Amino acid sequence: MEQYDVAIVGYGPAGATLAHLLGQCGLKTIVLERESAAYHLPRAVHFDAEVMRVFQWIGIAEEMEPKTAKHPGMRFVDPAGKLLLDWPRPQGEGPQGWRANYRFHQPDLEDVLRTHMAERETVTVRTRCDVFYIEDKGEEVELRFEDMSRGKVERIGAKYVVGCDGARSLVRRYIESGMEDYGFHERWLVVDVILNEEKPELGEHSIQYCRPERPATYVRVPGMRRRWEITVRPDEDSAEISKPERVWELLSDWLKPEEAELERTAVYTFHSLVAEDWRKGRLLLVGDACHQTPPFMGQGMCAGTRDVANLYWKLALICQGKVAGEAAEALLDSYESERKPNAREYIQTAVRLGGLINTVGTEAALRAALPSGDGTARMESIAPPLGPGLGIGDKAGRLFGQPRLAYSRLMDEVYPHQFVVVAEDEIVAGLSLPEGVGLVTTSASNAADHLARLGARATVLRPDRHTLGGADTTQELEALIALILPNPLETQQPEMA
Template sequence: MEHYDVAIVGYGPAGATLAHLLGQCGVKTLVLDRESAAYHLPRAVHFDAEVMRVFQWIGIADEMEPKTALHPGMQFVDADGKLLLDWPRPQGEGPQGWRSNFRFHQPDLEEVLRTNLTARKEVTIRTRCDVFNIDDQGDVVELRFEDMSCGKVERVTASYVVGCDGARSLVRRYIETGMEDYGFHERWLVVDAILKQDKPELGDHSIQYCRPDRPATYVRVPGMRRRWEITVKPDEDTNEISKPERVWELLADWLTPDEADLERTAVYVFHSLVANEWRKGRLLLAGDACHQTPPFMGQGMCAGTRDVANLYWKLALICKGKVTGKAAEALLDSYESERKPNAREYIQTAVRLGGLINTAGTEAALRAALPSTDGSARMESIAPPLGEGIGVGDLAGRLFGQPRLTDGRLMDDVYRHQFVVVSEADLAQGLSLPDGVALVTTNTSNAADHLARLGARATVLRPDRYTLGGANTKEELAALLTLVLPNPIETQQPERV
């Protein structure tokens, strides 16, 4: 029976990204998915700079960026068309090394992820394979699945199984966890249209129409694609409102049938849920399998990417035998303790924002609901910290930026999947570093700006680029270094797929 270090159930963006990351770390990985190909119609339409930085690690950022559209920000408009609030997004390179936000077409991303994943010799992809039984036997997990191309039932084993299998997750059923419910359950009609010719008056901003009778959202997507999300009233029938003639009635304020073709219409129930347990034994959850959010913050796919960025290096350390026993258990437990509060805070913000959009909230209320409405604010300013985990102090678990080295290269292109000390030059002088830990100082990069944003003279970054904590003295920095774990990979050389 074939054995793998990690089996991933689900081949969406979260599962594919996790497979890339594990493959880069030399982890023998199996991906199982019941579908024969990626879904060909639009779904997610937004990701942020933190996600693009993860795509940088796996070597697809430069290929993906030209496929995205600029996102100048979000505007909130009342029923009379009056601008309630302008929430701009910074343009140009931000602290993560990329612009702050991207609009994209999910099939484009899935094609890039899947095409490049074929080069990962450590990763095996099995599509049209329907997993129906998962047996955690204590020291190994046995999976049974049907190869639907021929009807054959097969078995494999894995040291760990990660469920990236969506809102109806099979892996979550085997974990037998309930869900925390934050009270938002609404039907919305999602309409994707392709313009026959450009219509500039629609604009490039995302627009939240705060209309008490029919709240709606407009989103500019790459190329000629445009999206509308429109509230479905309680007494309206899902099938009736999805019919083309009814859809065009609802789009009448923006578009006519002569101006565009409908690519997709679907009624979704937007939920606000977080799984109570993200891990049971050797089974773990990531992405929609463990949290579901209303779309108002555009953080659904982003949250799944953050999950796998947090999880991959921990699994790699354990699967490669660098962390064992109780330390391995504690490291895996830190995945939920760190990620769950972060995901919860994003979801609760989206719920508050959705409530205000639905009730035509005032400018003051909208400002209070948003983490930041300052146009100069960078994404770090609205990113909640991680929950309690492997870091120490008030500055632990903060998303840190990506310095540019003096030769112009981004830090992660040089020091991928490593712990990195980022420090003022004088504080790092004479510092004794553990094997494989990189050092970036204010003499070798623009790290001073990033440290000032954190509010410390030095920090130690984990492979996922969150902080272990802050330090202002040599003694504090040395104490942080005692928390450093072995590197998930042997080589520190930049890699391109």
């Protein structure tokens, strides 16, 4: 029976990204996917700078960026077209080293992810393989699957199994996890069109139409593609409302049939759910398998990528034998304790935005939605910290930016998959760092700006670029350095200019 470090069930964006990261860390990884090819129609349409930074790690960011569209922000308007809520998105390079947000065509991303998988010598991808049995035997997990291309049942063993297998996750069933329900369950018609010619009056912003009788969302995606998401009323039939003649009727405020081609129509039920248990023994969940969100913040795929970034280096340390026993168990337990509150906060915010879209239109709802003043609300981006886990103090678990070093190189290019100390020069002077730990000082980078945002003079970054805490003295920094684990990758550090 073939043995692997990690078996990934599901080859969507989350599964593929996890396979890339584990492959970079040298783990023997297998991906098992039921379908023969990636889904060819649009699904997710948005990701943010945090996700692009992960794509930078696996070497696809520069290839993906030209395939995306700029995203100036989101606007909420009432039935008369009055602006209720403005959510602008900054343009240009932000703290993560990339633009704040991107609109994309998911088949483009999946193609890039899969094409570059050939670079991962330790990763095996098996499509048309339907997993039907998973048994955690304590020291390893046995999986059985049918290779549908040959009608043959096969068995493999893995140290860990990660379910990236979507909302109907088989791995979640084996974990036997219930779901925390935040009360949002609505049917929406999703319509993707390809314009026959430019239609600039549709605009570049995403727009939430807060119409009590029929809330709707407009999304500008790359090229000539555009998307609308339109509420389906309880008394309406999903099949009937998906028919072309009905779809064009619903789009009549924005578009005529001769102006575009329908690429896809589908009715989805949007949920707000978080799995109660993200791990059981050697089984773990990632992405839609452990959380499902309404689409109003565009955070579905983003949340799955954050899961992957949090988990990959912990699995790498354990599978490489650098962390074992109780320490390994605690490290894996930190995956759920850190990620679950973060995912929950994004989902609860999306639910609140969904409530705004569905209820604004009455005077009382308008007063509740808007602050006093000029009648226009502005919403800043939220970036909730991780939940309790690794680190010390209230500055632990914060996503840190990506300083530019000498020759304008981004930090993660110089120190991939490593712990990194970022500090003012005087605090780190005379300190000896563990082998393989990177060092970024304020005199050799623009790290001072990033430290100012954290509110500390020094910090230690994990491989996923979250902080172990903040330090204002050499002694406090030494306490953070003592928390550093071995690095997932043994990389030779370049000389700092």
